[in-house]
Amino acid sequence: MKIVEEFMAGLHTGEPVGFNRLKIMPIMVDEDRNLPFVDLEEALKQGFIVISEVSEGGSVPDLEVSNKSREDVIILDGEELIGAKQNRIVNTTIIVAATTSLTIPVSCVEQRRWHYTSQNFGSSNSMAYASLRRMKLEHTTESLRACASYDTNQSEIWHDVAAKASRFATETQSLSMNDIYEQSVDTSDAELREKVPHLDKQVGFLAFIDGNFAGAEVFGSASLCGRKLQKVLRSYYLDSIDPGVMFPAVSAEQVFAQVKTAKHEQFDSIGKGKELRFEAANVQGSWKLVDDLIPHLIVFPRATNN
16 A cells, blocks of 8 residues: 555664563664554643543443544554543554544453443553553454454453463462553563663664564654654563463564555444454564554564464
């Protein structure tokens, strides 16, 4: 697709940096641009948006987002929302238009809680770990093709989180993904930030674990990348310290080439813009197109051994 080719033509990779088993290859942009979106953390801090259950009784796969501001708000694929009746992750990147409300598709990452701890949701400093987002991407792509919805297989997601918690011997009453991060990743935050800093004109990265391709994230601006980098890196780092997760061997050159030449399918979007998905020989992914801008593109491997 021409717009993806043009977008990627302005990108190049920088020198990789490592943190234990995780290697990050930064993606740089030749000419940076500004995006007219407020990110989730800032929107919540400023009181621009309210995220709540869709009703007093709630619905596991749905949440209500109300944007009370005159700014569009971007919520990333996989971001964790904590509170209300149970913690959820967002099923795809969503642009919530100014002064609008909409129902967004989510998946639960806290199996044993279904009661209110707060009326509304807050933002976690974590997001779904990379291997879980890969699974979720497969689920939602299949669902979009079959019934034009962003549904996931909730039981598989619960099973995956429970298995990860078991491998880490996480102490958790509600089988919460957030508990895994708090007990296994939080203490490494400062070192992770030091070892893998955000660079000038960096708009994303490719992540490799033991030399194998775990995923890639590309943002529409260096500013958005900088605000989100630590949260996203944490998701790859958690997989990198999990011996139960493995990824296939795919090179950076293969990733770039296959994203450019893949067939990109368009689907109805939640929120502003268009939703596009692609599959190639070794990679799969999704991206948003909003007013001729690509705010977020994700790539994951198609085959795993975990």
